[in-house]
Amino acid sequence: ILQFDLERIELKENDKEQEVSLSLNKPASRDGILTIAWDTLSARIKTDVPFIKDNIEIPIAKGQQKLSFKVVPNDNQLVDGDLSVRLTVFSVSPGFTIGSQNNLKITLSDNEQVEESVQSTISFSLASSQTLEHATEGFDVIMQLSRPLTTLGSFEIELSSADAQYNVNYVTLPAAQEGRILVTPSVGASTVIIKVAPFDNSIISGNKTLTFFIAKTSGSITKGEQLSHQFLIKDDELINLPKGYSTGGLMGQKKIYEYNESGLISKVLTQKGNTTNTETYFYDVNGRIERINTYPEMDRLFIWSDNRIVRSERIEWGVLKQYIEYDYDVQGNVSGTANYFRQPNGEFKLAFVVAYLYFTDNNLYKSMYYLPVEGKETFTLHSTRTYENYLEADNPFPMVDILPGIKTQHKLPGTFRIEENGENLLYNLEYEFLEDGRLSRRYARKWYEVETTEYYYY
Structure with missing residues (x-):
């Protein structure tokens, strides 16, 4: 009979590795495989056993009565809340039986705590701005934090446009992925800059309008008042027509x-x-x-x-x-x-x-x-x-x-x-x-x- 030794393990993000153990009621009579299912996969908890989809597999050697693997918390320095993961003995090889203690709950406590008084709001400095198509060195779209960050936070900007294509008419720094830019300012930052670099051409392709929108915030950053910014790329071949x-x-x-x-x-x-x-x-x-x-x-x-x-x-x-x-x-x-x-x-x-x-x-x-x-x-x-x-x-x-x-x-x-x-x-x-x-x-x-x-x- 094979089962977990504990029902619950509590960890903090800044803890060191923790051993998770399982026991057999008697030495194994043959070799076998233990499969443990995880209900949640997260980069905040790592293990020394590689995952196969949502599971890990642990070999059982003949004569073995104790099995173990290690979990390692990842201290990401972000305020992202506590995490709960449930492990279940999913299957064992023939000749072995799953015991009653077949579940283990691992709770990971977030060690970054943000008080309401130290949160910062993020807003665009201006409602709109513009640049010329040939200004390929880039134009800074500026955002302001209401106060310098005391702990880490992040926010996500959503890009949209009816006439401009990313990597065709412009790029941004940080780069956008599938129309979104994830920004994680450093502690102490009070200003955030997104650089927009247009692509120049020698034909009349028309002015291009982009909209930046602060869609999500997390950690010590919350939404401010000016959440959108309209950015115009002026076609230099079109100017003065x-x-x-x-x-x-x-x-x-x-x-x-x-x-x-x-x-x-x-x-x-x-x-x-x-x-x-x-x-x-x-x-x-x-x-x-x-x-x-x-x-x-x-x-x-x-x-x-x-x-x-x-x-x-x-x-x-x-x-x-x-x-x-x-x-x-x-x-x-x-x-x-x-x-x-x-x-x-x-x-x-x-x-x-x-x-x-x-x-x-x-x-x-x-x-x-x-x-x-x-x-x-x-x-x-x-x-x-x-x-x-x-x-x-x-x-x-x-x-x-x-x-x-x-x-x-x-x-x-x-x-x-x-x-x-x-x-x-x-x-x-x-x-x-x-x-x-x-x-x-x-x-x-x-x-x-x-x-x-x-x-x-x-």
């Missing part, structure tokens, strides 16, 4: 431009009220615009000839609804458009034409809208838009957008006139600029009315 603009007033809207790796517009997001419309741009291998998708099954196609767009088509659910034909002047500016719409009988009818005039520096002067006269091959002028008094300043967002990639206004107009339905409305355009000379705001003034447009950059 026009991002968009917003216009106030009843007809106000906001537009945001996104770019592909080649620096071409990939998306335009237009927000009016609570509605956002997304236009997605598609290009051929030579970087020429092929298609703009607005909604599912709604596209605008572009037909090229002699390196110019000569026609565009609006397709809805596979049906051609509208097409526009384009003419050009000798400078390569769009000089006219003819706009055709599908009629209920399936035929296409010319709805209107637009003629564009330019100054000698290729800035748009007039756009004149003509309507066909029913039954005649003539047109009547419906309305005119006139742009004059241009300033010597770069225009990132022209007021008139005829075709992608063809800029109608390289400079900023000083006045804008609308002539339509017997009215003649003159807008005086005033501008504000950033310190580096880029456009910041535009004010369109008509009598006592003012419409403000704000401009944004990456």
Whole structure:
């Protein structure tokens, strides 16, 4: 009959090794194997017998009446509480019998005790920070402990991002494992630093946003107030490119431009009220615009000839609804458009034409809208838009957008006139600029009315 000599062993983390013994009621009549199962495996208790899964095996020699092995506490200097492990005689070889004392409970007491008065809270110093993509030497994300640590503790940071990949766009020090960083500050520490090192490239890959979140704490460290930190990696190839603009007033809207790796517009997001419309741009291998998708099954196609767009088509659910034909002047500016719409009988009818005039520096002067006269091959002028008094300043967002990639206004107009339905409305355009000379705001003034447009950059 084989069984443990004791029911319970109590240890402290800083104790030395302890012998665990078992006895047979008489000398063994043959060789055999004793298998002991552990209900909990922990690095805090080690043994001199190797584990096989959750068990250890101890050989029994013929004539032997006493068996033993050693357990060794691991003093980890962490406040992680007491540990209880139950050992059970799981099996013995044939010819041996398991006695009634077949369980042993080992209790390991944590020798690090933390009083409430010496605990420290951990918080991020700032809610957000940012760095440039080419700053590969790394940027320090700083956290503060409310008081220097008197005993060891640890905390875990959870990383998340919708657009950045670890080891692709950035790394951290300490390194993250499966999206988490385990931090164990040294005793006496009052500041903790996580270094974020971005990976630089030579293409437009977009800004990347990471979120750091203090998910778990243990020992002498508890959670503070600022538990999250948003970190922005700015794409240096994207910097200073026009991002968009917003216009106030009843007809106000906001537009945001996104770019592909080649620096071409990939998306335009237009927000009016609570509605956002997304236009997605598609290009051929030579970087020429092929298609703009607005909604599912709604596209605008572009037909090229002699390196110019000569026609565009609006397709809805596979049906051609509208097409526009384009003419050009000798400078390569769009000089006219003819706009055709599908009629209920399936035929296409010319709805209107637009003629564009330019100054000698290729800035748009007039756009004149003509309507066909029913039954005649003539047109009547419906309305005119006139742009004059241009300033010597770069225009990132022209007021008139005829075709992608063809800029109608390289400079900023000083006045804008609308002539339509017997009215003649003159807008005086005033501008504000950033310190580096880029456009910041535009004010369109008509009598006592003012419409403000704000401009944004990456």
